[in-house]
Amino acid sequence: MVSFYGKDFSSRxxxxxxLYPSPAIMQHAVRASGAEIVTVSLRxxxxxxxxxxAFWDLIRELDVTxxxxxxxxxxxxxxxxxxxxxxxxxxxxWIKLEVIGDDETLQPDVVGLVEAAAILVKxxxxxxxxxxxxxxxxxxxRDAGCRVVxxxxxxxxxxxxxxxxxxxxxxxxRLPEVxxxxxxxxxxxxxxxxxxxxxxxxxxxxxxxxxxxxxVEMAKGFRLAVEAGRVAYEAGLMGPRDFASPSTPVVxxxxxxxxS
Amino acid sequence: xxxxxxxxRTEIAARNLAALLSERDYExxxxxxxxxxxxxxxxxxxxxxxxxxxxxEIITPRQGG
Numbered sequence: 001m002v003s004f005y006g007k008d009f010s011s012r013x014x015x016x017x018x019l020y021p022s023p024a025i026m027q028h029a030v031r032a033s034g035a036e037i038v039t040v041s042l043r044x045x046x047x048x049x050x051x052x053x054a055f056w057d058l059i060r061e062l063d064v065t066x067x068x069x070x071x072x073x074x075x076x077x078x079x080x081x082x083x084x085x086x087x088x089x090x091x092x093x094w095i096k097l098e099v100i101g102d103d104e105t106l107q108p109d110v111v112g113l114v115e116a117a118a119i120l121v122k123x124x125x126x127x128x129x130x131x132x133x134x135x136x137x138x139x140x141x142r143d144a145g146c147r148v149v150x151x152x153x154x155x156x157x158x159x160x161x162x163x164x165x166x167x168x169x170x171x172x173x174r175l176p177e178v179x180x181x182x183x184x185x186x187x188x189x190x191x192x193x194x195x196x197x198x199x200x201x202x203x204x205x206x207x208x209x210x211x212x213x214x215x216v217e218m219a220k221g222f223r224l225a226v227e228a229g230r231v232a233y234e235a236g237l238m239g240p241r242d243f244a245s246p247s248t249p250v251v252x253x254x255x256x257x258x259x260s
Numbered sequence: 261x262x263x264x265x266x267x268x269r270t271e272i273a274a275r276n277l278a279a280l281l282s283e284r285d286y287e288x289x290x291x292x293x294x295x296x297x298x299x300x301x302x303x304x305x306x307x308x309x310x311x312x313x314x315x316x317e318i319i320t321p322r323q324g325g
Contacts, residue, residue: 026323040324085294
């Protein structure tokens with residue numbers, strides 16, 4: 001079980017709903033992933049449009065918990081207002097808070113992020129901030145009232161896996177009471193297992209599943225990898241060693257200590 | 261009067277949000293609305309008076325990551 005703001009979930013895999021070849025494949029992939037939380041967004045729609053209604057119906061059919069995001073916001077004001085619109089639209093106080101600081105890397109503007117998080121927590125939101133692996137930023141987010149913190153593994157959509165392993169290990173060690181989610185940059189199930197083996201509570205991804213050759217099978221692959229990584233973490237991983245250590249018993253080896 | 265609706269300068273006849281939704285064919289669409297960066301709850305759409313130059317955002321659910 002993993003808990004987000006007092007709500008318990010069996011699955012430690014959160015997935016996005018964008019970029020799939022079709023709405024039907026998105027639905028099948030969500031089901032195959034076992035995810036109980038999906039990310040959604042909100043956008044302008046031309047007058048008379050029905051795209052939003054159709055998507056709303058698809059999500060409701062899945063019977064999952066929605067986590068709206070503030071993707072694309074580039075200022076504190078935009079992010080705060082978008083979060084408030086999301087609360088009105090989706091009827092949830094949960095918000096995946098993104099304040100983008102650079103268009104090329106989609107790197108979070110961590111200064112604006114902390115400011116927006118503080119405003120939203122005071123406004124009653126349960127904030128899921130998308131941040132970098134910077135420790136002091138994570139500490140400030142925690143101090144602002146975030147009980148979930150979501151550092152990136154690598155830039156959004158880059159499929160590179162964990163880039164700064166040591167910093168992510170430090171985050172885990174320094175924030176034991178915070179629910180930590182690796183969000184963004186995962187490209188393969190092995191990357192997700194990697195994150196889980198580091199002791200992260202969950203992973204969140206979208207592109208690696210949606211853009212796979214077979215998104216439904218890839219969703220299954222990520223589900224299995226997240227489960228495997230978590231089980232391994234709970235089982236207790238052995239540490240690396242500099243030299244070999246035989247696994248087969250040495251005592252009794254034929255010809256051991258034989259006189260030549 | 262002239263307002264900015266979803267980022268575009270738009271001439272509207274409506275004087276409140278409920279009337280605007282009807283005028284722009286948003287009825288029966290699941291939307292949320294902000295006027296000048298302030299969210300206007302559904303319960304206040306009829307009372308929410310619009311003014312010339314208002315920046316109005318009408319948004320709907322969409323796929324996201």
